[in-house]
Amino acid sequence: MAQLNEQFFDSKDAMTAQLAELLSSTLSDAITTDGRATMLVSGGSSPAPAYRHLSNLPLAWDKVTVAMVDERWVDAEHEKSNEAFINSTLLQNEASGAEFVTMKNAAATAQAGQDECESAYAALKAPFDITILGMGPDGHTASLFPHAQGLEQALQTSELVCAINAKQSEVTGSITERMSLTLAGIANTKHAVLLISGEAKRAVYEEAKQPGSELDIPLRAVLNHPELTLSVFWCP
């Protein structure tokens, strides 16, 4: 089981304030201690306000590397690109000088681009200082979608990234081809934060803490990981 630190907030604003403080102090401490900081980021509505807040803070951004937790295999200009989302929320203002390591590359498919992406991720300062995760109502986290093609590999491999082809659902929309941190990639961090909004996702989270199939609820594999320190932030 991961070491869980659950924090329940009254509002999204309260969760955002705590997340922004945690990210800022983690980056500052890593820069002081190691000379550099590495932060792995997810898309989604939950972290967006904290990213915007962070982007205005006067950190030594030239010593920060930001990298993606997961990505749809679409170009960076695509409206569903997580890379575009991070560029427009986090990598603005003071934070525009951070290094950005993305997942999407020129390969035609995620499978074909996996080795290049793995090389880029293997070169990151590790363990990562902090990794921000979201979750979907289907129990996916990163792009570890239930019963996806590539999921078993992603849960078993010691590599950091893996191509995933999700089963199409309301949650995935039409773009099912993804690149994702693997379970080992998610665990390759000093501290992870899981952001959960709403009662329905909280119920999925509670179910994921119960014994059961990691293929049905991939978040369960993260919660089961013995070496992970995970803060769980929930707001209504």
Ligand SMILES: O=C(O)[C@H](O)[C@@H](O)[C@H](O)[C@H](O)COP(=O)(O)O
């Ligand atoms: O890549 C995706 O499909 C989404 O980014 C997704 O994984 C998202 O991170 C979660 O569904 C959490 O979303 P919220 O932050 O909006 O709760």
